[in-house]
Amino acid sequence: MTSALVADSLTKRYGRRTALKDCTLDIPAGHVVGLVGPNGAGKSTLLQLACGLLDPTAGRIEVLGTRPVSGSPRVGFVAQDTPVYAGLTVADHLRMGAHLNPSWDAALAEQRIAQVGLDPNQKAGKLSGGQRAQLALTVAAAKRPNLLLLDEPVAALDPLARRTFLQGLMELTAEQGMSIVMSSHLVADLERVCDYLIVLVASQVRVAGDVDDLLATHHRLVGQRRDTVDLGAGRALVEQSHTDVQSTLVVRSTAPIVDPSWQVDQLDLEDIVLAYMSGAAGNGPDRVLEGQR
Amino acid sequence: MIEFHLDSRSGVAPYMQLIRQVRHALRLGVLNEGDKLPTVKEVVARVAINPNTVSKAYRELEYEGLVTARPGLGTFVTRTLGSDSLSKHEPLRQALTRWLTEAREAGLDDESIEALFLSSFRAFSEARA
Numbered sequence: 001m002t003s004a005l006v007a008d009s010l011t012k013r014y015g016r017r018t019a020l021k022d023c024t025l026d027i028p029a030g031h032v033v034g035l036v037g038p039n040g041a042g043k044s045t046l047l048q049l050a051c052g053l054l055d056p057t058a059g060r061i062e063v064l065g066t067r068p069v070s071g072s073p074r075v076g077f078v079a080q081d082t083p084v085y086a087g088l089t090v091a092d093h094l095r096m097g098a099h100l101n102p103s104w105d106a107a108l109a110e111q112r113i114a115q116v117g118l119d120p121n122q123k124a125g126k127l128s129g130g131q132r133a134q135l136a137l138t139v140a141a142a143k144r145p146n147l148l149l150l151d152e153p154v155a156a157l158d159p160l161a162r163r164t165f166l167q168g169l170m171e172l173t174a175e176q177g178m179s180i181v182m183s184s185h186l187v188a189d190l191e192r193v194c195d196y197l198i199v200l201v202a203s204q205v206r207v208a209g210d211v212d213d214l215l216a217t218h219h220r221l222v223g224q225r226r227d228t229v230d231l232g233a234g235r236a237l238v239e240q241s242h243t244d245v246q247s248t249l250v251v252r253s254t255a256p257i258v259d260p261s262w263q264v265d266q267l268d269l270e271d272i273v274l275a276y277m278s279g280a281a282g283n284g285p286d287r288v289l290e291g292q293r
Numbered sequence: 294m295i296e297f298h299l300d301s302r303s304g305v306a307p308y309m310q311l312i313r314q315v316r317h318a319l320r321l322g323v324l325n326e327g328d329k330l331p332t333v334k335e336v337v338a339r340v341a342i343n344p345n346t347v348s349k350a351y352r353e354l355e356y357e358g359l360v361t362a363r364p365g366l367g368t369f370v371t372r373t374l375g376s377d378s379l380s381k382h383e384p385l386r387q388a389l390t391r392w393l394t395e396a397r398e399a400g401l402d403d404e405s406i407e408a409l410f411l412s413s414f415r416a417f418s419e420a421r422a
Contacts, residue, residue, distance in 0.1 A: 030345075031345070032343050032345075163341055166341040167337070167338050167339065167340075167341040168338075169341075170337035170338065170341055170342060170343065170344060171334055171337055171338040173337070173343075173344050174333050174334040174337050174338075174344035174347075175334060188301055191301060191307075192299065192301065192307065192340075192341055192342045192343070193341060193342060193343050194343060195343045195345045195346065212306065215306065266304065268304055
């Protein structure tokens, strides 16, 4: 199967500022991928490179086996804050979608509009945030893309609208079998819907992988304070913190950790994401990156 | 037809939560042989979870021999878990209540009781494994 997205030493600079640095990824198709990281980490830049709105400064990016081209019928994109045309009605949006996209699925679009309860004659500018997000998702999905990119689609929505949006998104995924890459900083939402996760911090990929693998290979070790920690081969320190008597480590290891001097606990996805985000501040990036190999 | 729900704070993997809910329903007799499980699409549209998670749970249940997938028709229950011990639950529950009373009389508070139970349970399971 072709990969949904491949990046090789992908770098994007805006003038002097580096938005994305040496990003190397290979995301298999058929996943719902969560892209997390603090604001300004490069999430939007990566998504815009993937849909061809931006060109890389250096390195290579491939989407569904080809170089991304803006407007490709195989890739759908919902930009941040789910923009719609305020002066056009819901029905106008669908007509425009049909006109611009040869692969347009009119039945799907109409059925979804009815299902989420949108009035076709309503002006898009009068819709609530949740309704606008549903309209933008419908327009992107009715192209029947193989890959759908969403930039912070639920950030501005209230909890109910967020849940409804994610229900609709997962229903489309189940129905059409498309790959999805969505950025968000709401890890709790991503934990439900994503089966693949990328953590992006300070323009670099800290970790990327299957969610089940990430959950199975990350451990929290709590024990008596020690200044030098020898974890052994195949284990990588993600984050550490020490008090005068106690040391707490987050460790990535494929083999289970059996060391009676540590209390070993599982972490949930949010803990793992936070460990990579805060671990990045203390350790050098090289040290963290070792964890991926 | 059963409805799934998800507890995101439980620390249990979502696919495992689905499996447990099916086993639970089988044990309590909510699901019986021949009953249909909701389709993947129905589950994700309701619970807002990844379709692969549901497929994984259903595959696991199939592997355990509890359900079978009939292409184009859906996933059906092939056997129940109810027969194992429902009748034995009551005396065991009474014994446990007696033990809890003893623990309370010995001066243990809720947390100590829970910790003691969990550590004994874990040690017991590990010894058997």
